[in-house]
Amino acid sequence: MTKFAYFNRQIVPIEDAKISIMTHTFNYGTGCFGGIRGYWNPERKKLYVFRIQDHYRRFLDSARLLRAELDYTVQELADITIELLTKEGWREDCYIRPIAYKADTVIGVRAHGLQDAVAIFSVPMGDYLKPGGVHAGVSSWRRVDDNAIPARGKIIGSYANSALAKSDALLNGFDEAIVLNQDGHVSEGSAANFMMVRDGVLITPPITANVLEGITRRTLLHLARTELGLEVQERPIDRSEIYLADEALFCGTGVQVTPITAIDHHPLGDGKPGPITTRLHDRYMDIVRGRVEEYAGWVTEVG
Numbered sequence: 001m002t003k004f005a006y007f008n009r010q011i012v013p014i015e016d017a018k019i020s021i022m023t024h025t026f027n028y029g030t031g032c033f034g035g036i037r038g039y040w041n042p043e044r045k046k047l048y049v050f051r052i053q054d055h056y057r058r059f060l061d062s063a064r065l066l067r068a069e070l071d072y073t074v075q076e077l078a079d080i081t082i083e084l085l086t087k088e089g090w091r092e093d094c095y096i097r098p099i100a101y102k103a104d105t106v107i108g109v110r111a112h113g114l115q116d117a118v119a120i121f122s123v124p125m126g127d128y129l130k131p132g133g134v135h136a137g138v139s140s141w142r143r144v145d146d147n148a149i150p151a152r153g154k155i156i157g158s159y160a161n162s163a164l165a166k167s168d169a170l171l172n173g174f175d176e177a178i179v180l181n182q183d184g185h186v187s188e189g190s191a192a193n194f195m196m197v198r199d200g201v202l203i204t205p206p207i208t209a210n211v212l213e214g215i216t217r218r219t220l221l222h223l224a225r226t227e228l229g230l231e232v233q234e235r236p237i238d239r240s241e242i243y244l245a246d247e248a249l250f251c252g253t254g255v256q257v258t259p260i261t262a263i264d265h266h267p268l269g270d271g272k273p274g275p276i277t278t279r280l281h282d283r284y285m286d287i288v289r290g291r292v293e294e295y296a297g298w299v300t301e302v303g
Contacts (some may be wrong), residue, residue, distance in 0.1 A: 006080050007122040011087060014182065015117060024103035024198050025034060028112055029157020031101035033061035035253040038085060038094040038122070041289045042150050047090055047302040048290040052078045056098070062153035063100045068116040072101060078300065081120060085302045088122055095125035095254070096299075099158075128254040130175060133261035133273050136189070136250075137174035138239060139165040143187035143210045151210040153188075159191070165191035176241070176250060178263065181210045186237040192252035193217040196237070196245035197276050204235040216251045219287075220280055247274030249281075257281040294303075 007017035012106075025031035036055045039048050044252050056074040064267035081096055086096075103117040141164050144151055149158040161179075169190065169192060178194060181187040186205055188194050193214040195204040202224045207213050226231040246269050248260040257280055268274070269294035287295045 001152065001241065002088070002123050003257075004084060004121075005152050006084050006118070008123055011080075011084055014272055017121065019101075019103070022107075024102035024104050024106060025156060027107070028102075028109055030066060030114075031083055031099060031156040031157060032059070032066055032068070032154050034059040034062075034096075034098040034154060036081070036096040036098070037253050037288065038090060038096060039124070039255075039288045039290070039299075040090065040092050040094075041291070044290065045091075046290065046302070047085060047094070047289065048094070048202070048299040049081070049085070049254075049302060051215050051219070051256065051298050052081060052300050053220075058154075058213065058215065059098055059100070062155065063116070065153040065225075066100075066102075066155065067111040067148055068100050070116055070288040072118060072119060074076045074297055077118075077120075082222040083298065085122060089235070090122070090124065092124050093126055094122050096120065096122045096145055099156075102175055106180050113167045115297055119190050123160065125254075127254070129250065129258045131258065133259040134175035135168050135173075135262040135265075136176045136248075136251070136260050137264055138242075139164045139190075141168065141170060141177075141179060143179045144179045152213050154212065177261075181205075182237065183236070184239065185209055186242060187211055189250045189252075189255070192250040192255040192258070194237075195220065195249050195251060196242055197247035197274060198241075198245055200276075201233055202276065203232075203233045203235065203237060205237055209236060214252055216256070216284075219284065220251055220257065223244045223280060223283055225275075227283065230276070246268075247277045251278045259286050289301070 005017035056077040098120045102114040165177040177190045243266040250258045
């Protein structure tokens with residue numbers, strides 16, 4: 001159970017980390033957040049945080065899109081997070097949630113001229129989706145467009161789009177949604193990047209397809225190129241093409257590397273996690289738990 005949070009520039013008991021219902025971000029969605037994972041290594045009895053500085057670079061970029069003026073550096077945010085996790089003392093996998101929000105208690109829509117604040121908390125978290133493979137459905141909701149709400153930033157208000165897509169998917173009997181962009185091409189899942197394999201080529205939508213510039217996405221593309229020796233294509237993907245994929249997966253901090261075994265009742269391959277997805281998953285999980293010396297620079301030890 002979560003005991004502490006970073007709030008009002010100090011670590012406080014979680015019950016003291018409260019905002020008013022009049023807070024601007026609560027009323028208008030004018031904030032952004034990050035999602036960072038901590039992984040418990042039972043052999044070493046250590047908690048490792050994966051790519052914390054890359055996550056905070058993206059977090060500050062998201063804040064800039066909202067005209068937030070935050071006087072934190074990447075390293076300062078990382079240090080605060082490690083201190084918070086040390087005090088929390090997790091001995092299991094956890095999820096860290098930094099939030100930048102407009103703290104003023106005023107009525108009126110705008111992004112500038114408001115007080116910007118940061119809060120951080122963490123919670124225990126295991127698998128976000130079924131690890132053995134999920135059945136996805138193409139959503140009738142389109143991904144928000146970059147000229148409306150930039151999907152490359154984790155903008156709080158834009159996740160109403162994700163919530164609608166995810167609820168429809170679950171209520172229609174699927175495990176997750178695949179969301180198309182305004183051009184009708186595949187964008188991503190409700191809150192995860194999408195990749196597929198056809199004829200030994202790893203294919204994923206480009207960052208111009210209204211996708212989040214995912215840290216896990218970037219990690220898997222690197223592993224596919226350098227360790228698996230795969231051809232990687234970042235290009236538009238038609239809806240009908242995903243039905244013909246040999247393999248597909250969702251990736252992200254929350255979902256990690258989750259195989260997709262069927263889409264709109266079309267089984268992919270033999271309906272089981274494919275060999276490339278499995279290799280990426282296994283290598284990724286070893287890296288995030290600090291078991292691969294080559295990638296030690298990607299993990300930060302807590303305590």
